[in-house]
Amino acid sequence: MVKLVPLQQEHVAPFYHWLCDPEVIEYSLSAFQVMKTPQQIDHWFAATLQQENSLNLGICLEETNALIGYAGLSGISTTNHSGEYFIFIGEKAFWGKGVGTAVTKQIVDIGFASRQLNRIMLTVSESNTGGLKAYAKAGFIVEGRLRQACCRQGVFHDKIVMSVLKAEWQQQGTEVW
Known part of the structure; x- marks a missing residue:
């Protein structure tokens, strides 16, 4: 259904629409909450492409190559052999269709193998x-809570910290998927 491709400058256009939709950005980056102009989005996008310790991949439909979101790993530490997973599906028509699960599996595989x-x-x-x-189904385990770490629509709520270790991932194999 989807494939991952290196995120390129030509992928910026859909973000203009996505980042102006409050429903799409509700659970996303705090930076997305304030970006509204094409110039702000262009600046963020260019900076994202320049990050050396990140893996930024576009989520594209196999049939049409249309971009429906992006995912990857940020804050990759070669010293600690760790990184932070992220996913953003901007096209609401693909929410709840298993795209997030498939992409999560691919990114985690890349993180551990490559x-x-x-x-x-x-x-x-x-x-x-x-x-x-979805993250629990993918093998991520809750390891903590960041109390009132997020404010959306004037309401504070907690962020849950989850992780998966390479040994756990190898043990579960493809059974969860």
Whole structure:
């Protein structure tokens, strides 16, 4: 259904629409909450492409090559063999269709196999129940809570810290998928 491709400058256009939709950005980066102009989005996108310790991949439909989101690993530490997983599906028509699960599996595989990581972590808003279920299904384990770490629509809520270790990932194999 989807494939991952290196995120390129020509992929910026869909972000203009996505980042102006409050429903799409509700559980996303705090920076997305304030970006509204094409210039702000261009600046963020260019900076994202320049990050050396990150893996930024576009999520494209196999049939049409249309970009529907992006995912990857940020804060990759070669010293600690760790990174932070992220995913953003901007096209709402693909929410709840298993795209996030498939992409998560691919990115985690890349992190452990190609990037020699030992630990991949993420944070997810406590109110993002779909995300919490998907990450648990993917083998991520809750390891903590960041109290009132996120404010959306004037309401504070907790962020849940989850991670998966290479040894755990290898043990579960493809059974979870």
